[in-house]
Amino acid sequence: MLISGPVKILKIDGVSSQDSLLLIYYPKIEKVKNDSGLVGASLKVISSLRQELINLFSKTLPTPASSLLMGIIFGIKEQMPKDFSDNLKTTGVFHVIAASGMNVTLVGGFISAFFAFFLKRQIAIILSIIGIIFYAVLAGLEASIIRASIMGVLVFSSQIMGRQSLAVNGLALAGFAMLFIDPSLIFDIGFQLSFAATLGLVYIRPLFERRQRTDSRIDILEKKKPNMFTVGIGGDISTTISAQIITMPILLANFGTYSIYSILVNGIVLWTVPILMIVGGVGAILGLILEPLGKLLIYLCYPLLLYFESVVRFFGTMGGIIAIQSLSFEFIAGYYCLLASVLILFRKK
Amino acid sequence: MIHSTKLKIFLIGPTLLFLLACILIYQNITYNDKKLRVVICDVGQGDAIFIRTPQGSDILIDSGPDDSVLSCLGRHMPFWDKTLEIAILTHPDADHVTGFIDVIKRYKLISFYTSKVEAKTTVYNQFLKTLKDYKIKQNFLWQGDRFTFEDDLTMETLWPTEYWSGATTNSFSTTELSSYKSFKVLLTGDLDAEQMEHVTNLAGDIDFLKVPHHGSRFSLTEEILETLSPEMAVISVGKNSYGHPTPFILNLLKSKNIKTLRTDQNGEIEIISDGRTWKIK
Numbered sequence: 001m002l003i004s005g006p007v008k009i010l011k012i013d014g015v016s017s018q019d020s021l022l023l024i025y026y027p028k029i030e031k032v033k034n035d036s037g038l039v040g041a042s043l044k045v046i047s048s049l050r051q052e053l054i055n056l057f058s059k060t061l062p063t064p065a066s067s068l069l070m071g072i073i074f075g076i077k078e079q080m081p082k083d084f085s086d087n088l089k090t091t092g093v094f095h096v097i098a099a100s101g102m103n104v105t106l107v108g109g110f111i112s113a114f115f116a117f118f119l120k121r122q123i124a125i126i127l128s129i130i131g132i133i134f135y136a137v138l139a140g141l142e143a144s145i146i147r148a149s150i151m152g153v154l155v156f157s158s159q160i161m162g163r164q165s166l167a168v169n170g171l172a173l174a175g176f177a178m179l180f181i182d183p184s185l186i187f188d189i190g191f192q193l194s195f196a197a198t199l200g201l202v203y204i205r206p207l208f209e210r211r212q213r214t215d216s217r218i219d220i221l222e223k224k225k226p227n228m229f230t231v232g233i234g235g236d237i238s239t240t241i242s243a244q245i246i247t248m249p250i251l252l253a254n255f256g257t258y259s260i261y262s263i264l265v266n267g268i269v270l271w272t273v274p275i276l277m278i279v280g281g282v283g284a285i286l287g288l289i290l291e292p293l294g295k296l297l298i299y300l301c302y303p304l305l306l307y308f309e310s311v312v313r314f315f316g317t318m319g320g321i322i323a324i325q326s327l328s329f330e331f332i333a334g335y336y337c338l339l340a341s342v343l344i345l346f347r348k349k
Numbered sequence: 350m351i352h353s354t355k356l357k358i359f360l361i362g363p364t365l366l367f368l369l370a371c372i373l374i375y376q377n378i379t380y381n382d383k384k385l386r387v388v389i390c391d392v393g394q395g396d397a398i399f400i401r402t403p404q405g406s407d408i409l410i411d412s413g414p415d416d417s418v419l420s421c422l423g424r425h426m427p428f429w430d431k432t433l434e435i436a437i438l439t440h441p442d443a444d445h446v447t448g449f450i451d452v453i454k455r456y457k458l459i460s461f462y463t464s465k466v467e468a469k470t471t472v473y474n475q476f477l478k479t480l481k482d483y484k485i486k487q488n489f490l491w492q493g494d495r496f497t498f499e500d501d502l503t504m505e506t507l508w509p510t511e512y513w514s515g516a517t518t519n520s521f522s523t524t525e526l527s528s529y530k531s532f533k534v535l536l537t538g539d540l541d542a543e544q545m546e547h548v549t550n551l552a553g554d555i556d557f558l559k560v561p562h563h564g565s566r567f568s569l570t571e572e573i574l575e576t577l578s579p580e581m582a583v584i585s586v587g588k589n590s591y592g593h594p595t596p597f598i599l600n601l602l603k604s605k606n607i608k609t610l611r612t613d614q615n616g617e618i619e620i621i622s623d624g625r626t627w628k629i630k
Contacts, residue, residue, distance in 0.1 A: 006471030025471055026450070058455045059431060062423030063416075066455075083417045275361055302428055303368035 002030045046137050054079060056287045060298045065305040071097025072273055073280045075139040087316030092262025096273055099139035104152035106277050107135045125156050143191035150174035167202050192250050200246035203343050208238035236270035237263060249332045252324050260320040269311050272304040376427040381405060384621050385529045390421035391617040393587030395444030398536055399425055403500045406434040410536055412448025419451055421617060432457045439523040439538030441468035450479050458485050464509055465489045466521035490523050502529045507548045519562060520544055526552050530624030537561040542570045549576045557620060558582045564594025574605050583618050584611045
């Protein structure tokens, strides 16, 4: 790995010049040893594709609309201006720009539906599995997208074998596999949040639904499909609350703040996300082939992006942040014991 | 499941198209109202000033210490417009030049102007490299140079002179007086009072002043303010360790009864003028 870029020496009072801090501007990170063979070649293709996509979006839409759309569709965050990403964090909707379960569902579903027209179903499913892996690499291989991809691949593979897949088993397998390869991931906040939030969706969210389905036998990917007309804002709010109940201690322990408007903000913006993913995603693919057509579809996203952006900016300036100095270990342990007991109690009924 | 999603796209498509049309028409009307807009962007400690002429040319003067100028441009240009007709860098300090690195990557710069002074900083070198990568030519502005637009709008360079040889990059700051009919705005970069005295005599009575050098102690004097007698002043400033804006300058402005806005307190400041009257949005 070669990291190059202009370096500035930070002068700090009381620190001798030998021990000074170096700050690197615009670091350029390159892989020195080039992987030859299929993996290396495809990585190269994917990284140049990523750059093409960034160019297409930033040339079409103003900032931050373009970076918001890139974040939602591909989890690309490096183009996000700091002021806007701060607003996303303070309003509690930063998670929309992390590629995760919904992206995988749409990518897989889209590819399998498209190829099912002229190929055998099994082959279409295999192609969609390849598509999911391709997408995960394109999205930058963060913990959340790896987790979602493993679960997604399991769901699609189980379709080939005619087996049912349980969300919680998929989640456990994904967690085990990821920790087996890199045990230090357990300290990764993204990893913790992604797994906790998915657990919340599997176990807590069903409690909000009037007609309780069997038990945890709910396909998590199925659950997160874009049912904006049937479930709508109410569904988004119960999803948000389910995820927040379980991730709250992680968020508070790491960031020390909670936005009182986050449930409201999530409730009024999340419905735009699947639409933006589909329209923008198709626009991105078409844009790589026929730029004007792709641009038109990306422009179609603009009204929703403007809405999203205005809501986030409005609530970002409202404040409403609760700050907590420190969270003791005993409190967190007690919180999760309490949560687990409540969940077990409700499941027995 | 995807089939039902596809059906919905056929409903969503026309809705989005309709909304897009509304935004297009709305922005077309608001941005083509034949008014001059001057926006002092809130970029923290630094300067970034966006001007949209009555005929829809876009001018960016300085670009702030990071990429937050992008949001400012996004808010004040129609969404389909990704072209800056004129870009000016007053001087190469990091709190004025850094944002250009991102601006160049996302906007088409028709022309680029700056002051003939260089810096040795890494950020400035990065900026020069970006200019080169995007094949943008540097032009220099000197006292007396003048941009003329339609509708009696001009933008005249009041500083630096060709024989100026100051010790600091700040003292080379390109200073622009834009006059739209009787409405006058003076944009001063990071000048000190020493150079401001020369500028002041050329500028005369103005309406709106961007206080030089984020309100530093030596940016203005009583005499300068008396000659310029602006109705309003703006200080582009953020969190900093230099003590900007200094109490001295704030008191001076107060004593002259000049209404003063600060980007760190008021956020971005937009001035709209039809050439005779003007208002703050």
